[in-house]
Amino acid sequence: MRQDILDELKKITPEEQEILDGRTGINTALYTPSSSMVMDCQTLLTRGKLIELRPHTRFIHFPKHTHNYVEVVYMCCGKTVHIVNGTRVELRAGELLFLTQNAVQEILPASAEDIAVNFIILPEFFDRSLSMIGAENNLIRTFLTDCLRNSSGQTSFLHFKVADILPIQNLVENLVWMLLHRQPNKRSMNQTTMGLLFLHLLNYTDKVDIGHDHLEQELTFTVLNYIEEHYRDSDLTALAGTLHYNLYRLSRLIKSATGRTYTELLQEKRLNQAVWLLSTTPLSVADIGMDVGYNNSSYFYKIFRSRFGCSPKEYRLAHAPHGNQLCGRGEAGTASR
Numbered sequence: 377m378r379q380d381i382l383d384e385l386k387k388i389t390p391e392e393q394e395i396l397d398g399r400t401g402i403n404t405a406l407y408t409p410s411s412s413m414v415m416d417c418q419t420l421l422t423r424g425k426l427i428e429l430r431p432h433t434r435f436i437h438f439p440k441h442t443h444n445y446v447e448v449v450y451m452c453c454g455k456t457v458h459i460v461n462g463t464r465v466e467l468r469a470g471e472l473l474f475l476t477q478n479a480v481q482e483i484l485p486a487s488a489e490d491i492a493v494n495f496i497i498l499p500e501f502f503d504r505s506l507s508m509i510g511a512e513n514n515l516i517r518t519f520l521t522d523c524l525r526n527s528s529g530q531t532s533f534l535h536f537k538v539a540d541i542l543p544i545q546n547l548v549e550n551l552v553w554m555l556l557h558r559q560p561n562k563r564s565m566n567q568t569t570m571g572l573l574f575l576h577l578l579n580y581t582d583k584v585d586i587g588h589d590h591l592e593q594e595l596t597f598t599v600l601n602y603i604e605e606h607y608r609d610s611d612l613t614a615l616a617g618t619l620h621y622n623l624y625r626l627s628r629l630i631k632s633a634t635g636r637t638y639t640e641l642l643q644e645k646r647l648n649q650a651v652w653l654l655s656t657t658p659l660s661v662a663d664i665g666m667d668v669g670y671n672n673s674s675y676f677y678k679i680f681r682s683r684f685g686c687s688p689k690e691y692r693l694a695h696a697p698h699g700n701q702l703c704g705r706g707e708a709g710t711a712s713r
Contacts, residue, residue: 377452377549384556385431385452385491395435402436417445417498426501427566429555432456432492438483446497446523447481449473450548454490458483460587461532467492470539472548472577476523479532479587493552499524501567508571512648513600513634513641515581516574533587538580547573595619596633599641607645608669612638646670647683654692661688 388396391406408416421428432449440459449456451467458465458473459482467473475481477499486492502520509517519531538544551569554562577584586597602615616623630638646668653664665676665688680688 377545377552381549381552381556382452382491385493386488389431389433391433392435395433399436402433402438407441413439413441415441415443415445415447417443417496420496421445421498426498426563427555428496429552430494430496432483432486432490432494434486434488434490437485438481440480440482442480443475443477443496446477446499446502447475447479448495448497449475450493450495450552452491452493452552454487454492456483456486456490456492463533463587465533465535465585465587467535468537468539470545472534472536472538472544474519474534474536476519476532477526495551495555499526502570504567505571505574508568509574509578510648512645514578514604515584515586515597515600516578518596520574531586535585535587536577536580537583537585538577541576541580541583544573544576544580547576595629599630599634599638603642603645607642607649608667610642610669642669643679643683647680650676650680650688651684651691651695654688655695661692664688 391403394403404411404413406419408414408419410416420430449458449467449472451469451471451473453469455466455468458467460473460475460479465473502523506517506520506524511517515531515534519534522531536544547569551566551573554566554569581601598619599615603610612627613623616626619626621629627638630636630641634641636644649668650664653659653667654661657664659667661677662673665673670676670679677687680691684691686694
């Protein structure tokens, strides 16, 4: 991170000065009007704003608390230790911690050189991010959807260990800079920057630790990740063997955790990839069917029409430049690779 930004964030705040002068507990009035230890967005956010930035308060222990907003913590330098739903999370320089409204968080005291920033975000801020990452099920879409619904959902936190990923570091630094300097027209820029950040993070799901409450929710991530990587030749029997599950039990757990069968999840991924190829490549329909995992072209045509209300060829014509809208249903969005 740029030194001028770090110098700004390292400044001792009035709250921190009180602590250094002998205050033994946090001043709850700065965070919430009640005694419930629910950190309050109306207290922390300027009226009318969807996102705000504040440096993490050092030198003191933060007792267990929740938020009525989404919190994202970015570690600029040093480290902080968080206990989230009973799980110890050590956040090091360059790492990100996303917390839902229902995450129960406790933070151990930080030193003068442990510089972190907290993004205080209302869920509606993520509307553009959701549109940017597409309709396909993935880890971040599930997390954001849970935040928008304010539900306990599948995860309580996402801890991204991405200190070595330069584009992600640049995007976070841009966001910090814009919020510190209060740029004009910044809402649109901030929302777009956050969407770009999520798109990059989707490429590094191997670098994330997930806070979950149930075995089924951990399983959901594992299955979705497996489908993402192996949709062309996906085999539930092979996955069951890898996870050391009975095939029948694994099928039931997937249905319980996602509300859909493994076949339905796999078909969604394959068809989303098919429409992306139809819209962006000159590959023949038969080749596209083969590429996404359907060796039987007749079956590919059948399930494609069932999902989108038109044939693959009609879909391609409808989504070509200046194409006519031939499809009978409107749910055929484009998908990313």
